[in-house]
Amino acid sequence: MDDELLFAKYRETGDVAVRNQIVEKYLYIASVLAKKFTGRGVEYDDLFQVATLALIKGVDRFDETKGVKFSTFITPTVTGEIKNYFRDRSRLVHLPRKVAELKVRVKDAEKELTAENGQKPSAREIASRLGVTEEEVLSAYEAGGVVSLDSPAGEDGSFYDLIPSGGEDFERFENRDAVEAALKTLSESERALVRYRFGQELSQTETAKRMNVSQMYVSRLERKVLEKLKDYFGKGTA
């Protein structure tokens, strides 16, 4: 069913199932936009949630008879909600502390990598070690002032108490490494499916459109890919 008919049906019946169908179809926009605003001190998951709520509200407000495509209508709506969220949160987020924490972690990672490799690491290597972006590493370098691990950090004690053990970061790094290795065992079309379904979080129908195949084929291929990956990881952990 094309968009206009779907919206008309939703307008007529108010059926939540139809609304959900529309939301699912356009969920990738919420995901794409949330990703574009990461790296500003708010987790992707939170942004995706804000974007998704804006998408749901947008479906109710959209008037399909005005001749504007839904994607064109919804992008500024979702963007506006994300910006409002940042504005509201900025009163709660203590950015300097965050930057200072990262600066300490960057320094530690730099020392560790220098000891491991016998040479100064690049920003990319530090970013990879810490699971942050290169830009965040470079910004942390730019942030002025030296922070002692013993300096007080709010009511939580010193910065030393705030530094994570690193276990979580290492696990994330290891997981990414494992996923990248597993993806190499897949064919090009299988990798495309993983990218669309699990990277961009498109529905099977949308994925089928992008791959120029039927939804049935996507469903079968997805089962096959998941089996393959399960086998791969099963062997790896045995």
Added chain:
Amino acid sequence: MKDLMRLTLAIDSDLMTTVRLTTGGLCSAAGLNLDDSEDCKVCVTESLLLLSHAGYTHAALYFGAENGIFVRVTGCGKPKPVSTASEDEISVALISALAEDATMEKREEGYEVSFRFHA
């Protein structure tokens, strides 16, 4: 308008951090607050994405200061034939939502995106 910087570069994901940091520095010099600087960075990367989808391998960036910052991103050279990516629509809508006076034009000298942020 006061010229801040002209930059020609290959549209390569490895250079995106450099472009974003440069944009951030220039936004700061033009008196933008942190939020607007971040939005400007998004618009610059989206513009480069649009040019890349249009088949350009190189881009020329112009940054000017006048009550804020004006940015123009132009595709350089002859574009390779490519199919239009469906995400382009989102990039265009995103730039239009974040920046002021956003325009996207196909000109003889190349595809051009320009926008402005007021300080």
